[in-house]
Amino acid sequence: MxxxxxxxxxxxxxxxxxxxxxxxxxxxxxxxxxxxxxxxxxxxxxxxxxxxxxxxxxxxxxxxxxxxxxxxxxxxxxxxxxxxxxxxxxxxxxxxxxxxxxxxxxxxxxxxxQALAIAEVADDHRESIGETSENNAASRAVLGPGTGLGVAGLIHTQHQWIPVPGEGGHIDLGPRSERDLQIWPYLEAIEGRISAEQVICGRGLQNLYHAICKADGIEPSLKEPADITTHALAGTNKQAEETLTLFVTYLGRVAGDIAMIFMARGGVYLSGGISQKILPALQKPEFRAAFEDKAPHTEMMKTIPTHVVTHPLxxxxxxxxxxxxxxxxxxxxxxxxxxx
Ligand SMILES: Nc1ncnc2c1ncn2[C@@H]1O[C@H](COP(=O)(O)OP(=O)(O)OP(=O)(O)O)[C@@H](O)[C@H]1O
Missing domain, CATH: 3.30.420.40 (ATPase, nucleotide binding domain)
Known part of the structure; x- marks a missing residue:
């Protein structure tokens, strides 16, 4: 038996x-x-x-x-x-x-x-965002926006890699800028709360886009998450463009928080279905700027590498x-x- x-x-x-x-x-x-x-x-x-x-x-x-x-x-x-x-x-x-x-x-x-996968990632299976040097023996973290927002740490200790799964996608996400304060009242909450996963996943893209349209007094015209990112990357819809800019900003903000929690000096990896599809937006300054904007630890954050996992499996x-x-x-x- x-x-x-x-x-x-x-x-x-x-x-x-x-x-x-x-x-x-x-x-x-x-x-x-x-x-x-x-x-x-x-x-x-x-x-x-x-x-x-x-x-x-x-x-x-x-x-x-x-x-x-x-x-x-x-x-x-x-x-x-x-x-x-x-x-x-x-x-x-x-x-x-x-x-x-x-x-x-x-x-x-x-x-x-996903955490096991980031212990060893060949250069041709990742795209780096920003310029930093490698720290191969240090802890790492992975965030994957897809249907939901998966998060895990990979602690390096005693010559071993220890994956630490959790529910990090459900941490609170708060407004910081003037524009955030205009948009936040229109975001769909979960039991009164805006968790990271309410915004940073496929459904979250739709939630954010609708909130931006409402804040601008505009009727939303785009339905699927892929429609929003396609128009945003092509520069053919103003609200979609702002949605994607804010999406990568918030992803950078949460990725920075997760990096601090795990002291992930070895790097933060972005996996999941969406990261690869929005690579050009992640390469713009907003993602890294939000990732590093962590006073009093801004200088430390500047040394932490960020990558998109491009390995198909x-x-x-x-x-x-x-x-x-x-x-x-x-x-x-x-x-x-x-x-x-
Ligand atoms: N081009 C795109 N831009 C933005 N979001 C997209 C795009 N294509 C698909 N999505 C969204 O990505 C989400 C699916 O993510 P993913 O491909 O990681 O699948 P999953 O269900 O999380 O994982 P699995 O394939 O293991 O079942 C859906 O919400 C989908 O609408």
């Missing part, structure tokens, strides 16, 4: 690696610590009744049968039945072990996987790094590793 078991022994190869999102699930297999990952076609979660069905189909295309699995998913990992946020799948590690020929399953949070690459060298990471497995 498979049991919850937080052994620190490395998981046996071959290892199935999975990044399970609300819309898409991405899988790969790592045959051994020195192999490249074998990638499989992206799976649309809506096309499969269960995650086990999706894994079965994926394994039919594989040359090797995995002995263990590491899966990252959006949402808290609790108990033996783990429902996914934003899709109908429920992860049941015990059933996976019984039915898929796997003997060892570890489930972690998707932003922990960053979470999988983070999970693979961990699978290859688990001893390099202080990843807690208590309550989320099941073994036969």
């Amino acid at each position: 498979p049991e919850l078991n937080h052994s620190d022994a490395p998981q046996p190869f071959p290892i199935l690696i999975g990044d399970i999102g609300g819309t898409n699930a991405r899988f790969s297999i790592l045959a051994d610590a020195n192999s490249e990952q074998e990638h499989f076609p992206v799976v649309q979660t809506a096309n499969f009744e269960t995650i086990d069905d999706a894994i079965k189909l994926t394994l039919e295309k594989s040359k090797v049968q995995p002995r263990s699995a590491i899966l990252a998913m959006a949402g808290p990992v609790q108990g033996d039945e783990i429902p996914l946020t934003n899709c109908d799948w429920v992860i049941r590690p015990k059933t996976m072990i019984a039915n898929l020929g796997i003997e060892d399953v570890l489930i972690i949070n998707d932003f922990e996987a 960053a979470a999988l690459s983070g999970l693979a790094s961990y699978a290859r060298k688990p001893a390099s990471f202080g990843l807690a497995t208590e309550g989320r590793r099941w073994r036969r």
Whole structure:
């Protein structure tokens, strides 16, 4: 009978690696610590009744049968039945072990996987924002605006990287400028509160755009987050342009706060679906200016690098790094590793 078991022994190869999102699930297999990952076609979660069905189909295309699995998913990992946020799948590690020929399953949070991914990012998998020097052995942080705003730290201590997931996307976001004070009353709040995620994510772009239109007494004409950023980047809609300028300003402000909390001298990385799409706006002065505007620590903030992660499968690459060298990471497995 498979049991919850937080052994620190490395998981046996071959290892199935999975990044399970609300819309898409991405899988790969790592045959051994020195192999490249074998990638499989992206799976649309809506096309499969269960995650086990999706894994079965994926394994039919594989040359090797995995002995263990590491899966990252959006949402808290609790108990033996783990429902996914934003899709109908429920992860049941015990059933996976019984039915898929796997003997060892570890489930972690998707932003922990993003944190694992920033321990080692090749230059061609990131774009730097601003000019700073590297500090390779220092702690880092990652923020990902997408459907929501994911945040995690990656603490460097005792020659290990320790991912620290949390709910940092839900910290308060306050007005600072005169213009902020004009816009704030029109932002949609959550139980009376403007959290960072009310503004810094896809839905947040819409919220901010509507608030700017209301503050200007204009009827909003743009619907989707992508319409807003496309018009903003093309310079074809005044309110969309201001929305994107303020979006990167607030993202810089929150990224700076998170950098201070984790003392992330090793850098702050921006992941998620939106960061790459608004790269030209992030390269303008506003993001870095807001990031550094942290008196009395402005001089320190100027030394902290900021990057956009451009790796198309960053979470999988983070999970693979961990699978290859688990001893390099202080990843807690208590309550989320099941073994036969
Ligand atoms: N060009 C764009 N500009 C701004 N926002 C966009 C753009 N394209 C998509 N979005 C928004 O990004 C969000 C989706 O983010 P992302 O691609 O990170 O997906 P996710 O659901 O968070 O992650 P996953 O793919 O793992 O399920 C949606 O709110 C979507 O409207």
